[in-house]
Amino acid sequence: MLQEVAVVWAGDMVINLAKKGNNIIFTYHSNKVEADKVVTEVLSLGQKAIAYQLDVSNIKNFDAFLDQVSGHLTQHEGSPNFDFLINNAGAGIYGSVSETTEEAFDAMMNVHFMILDDPAGTYTYLIEELNKLDFAYVELMRRSPYFPSPAHYPKDDEIEFFGRKIRQTIIANAGYDKDSTEAELDKGIAKLISFGTLFIANPDLPQRFEKNAALNEPDKATMFSGAEHGYIDYPLLND
Numbered sequence: 490m491l492q493e494v495a496v497v498w499a500g501d502m503v504i505n506l507a508k509k510g511n512n513i514i515f516t517y518h519s520n521k522v523e524a525d526k527v528v529t530e531v532l533s534l535g536q537k538a539i540a541y542q543l544d545v546s547n548i549k550n551f552d553a554f555l556d557q558v559s560g561h562l563t564q565h566e567g568s569p570n571f572d573f574l575i576n577n578a579g580a581g582i583y584g585s586v587s588e589t590t591e592e593a594f595d596a597m598m599n600v601h602f603m604i605l606d607d608p609a610g611t612y613t614y615l616i617e618e619l620n621k622l623d624f625a626y627v628e629l630m631r632r633s634p635y636f637p638s639p640a641h642y643p644k645d646d647e648i649e650f651f652g653r654k655i656r657q658t659i660i661a662n663a664g665y666d667k668d669s670t671e672a673e674l675d676k677g678i679a680k681l682i683s684f685g686t687l688f689i690a691n692p693d694l695p696q697r698f699e700k701n702a703a704l705n706e707p708d709k710a711t712m713f714s715g716a717e718h719g720y721i722d723y724p725l726l727n728d
């Protein structure tokens with residue numbers, strides 16, 4: 490049986506994926522001893538595993554990493570292709586502001602909030618490469634009003650600027666309401682719109698849009714933390 494190959498950015502996920510019958514390539518930042526233990530555990534589960542060192546905060550490392558992965562897969566599996574890429578790299582600094590060094594802060598920002606010198610050029614390159622691949626859709630997120638872009642970022646409408654270059658079906662995302670959804674779909678670039686906040690606050694959002702009904706006001710205070718309150722108890726239209 491052809492087994493599926495996953496490339497993962499470390500974490501407990503490696504073991505869980507191996508338990509589900511996947512062969513794994515994963516990365517670690519500096520702890521080779523722990524990475525080797527994970528490889529041994531995956532092998533004991535009857536799956537293949539290999540760990541590569543990669544510092545994801547420096548994109549200059551990515552080409553060499555891709556060459557390593559492609560070379561390994563070609564040599565051992567007969568093809569450079571893999572089935573899943575799970576990009577779950579993350580870093581946290583658990584200390585007070587006064588304990589945090591500039592280097593540690595920069596390293597965290599470089600993983601989580603990369604600021605590009607040339608975002609239009611970088612994403613255009615990415616899109617051109619994605620256009621060569623065969624898959625169903627791209628979800629294209631507009632810039633968030635909550636996270637203003639750096640001053641050198643273009644001010645163009647992202648859906649128009651990038652969307653026109655994308656070959657796959659586009660799902661546009663971020664900050665849409667009914668009117669802006671209809672206006673976006675009328676443009677014809679995005680075929681679908683996805684919702685986060687409004688759907689959390691309105692479990693019957695499609696029906697409300699259809700009936701032009703009022704929407705529940707999202708409560709941001711219950712949204713990014715806490716338990717089920719604020720996720721399962723917004724009223725339906727007929728409640």
Ligand SMILES: Cc1cc2nc3c(=O)[nH]c(=O)nc-3n(C[C@H](O)[C@H](O)[C@H](O)COP(=O)(O)O)c2cc1C
Binds near residue numbers: 630662665684686712
């Ligand atoms: C409660 C909540 C949690 C979210 N968590 C994540 C997340 O972990 N990763 C991510 O990429 N986006 C996350 N998002 C962003 C959504 O995926 C989506 O892009 C966004 O909500 C769309 O904008 P909208 O909420 O205005 O519709 C989150 C959004 C909300 C409301």
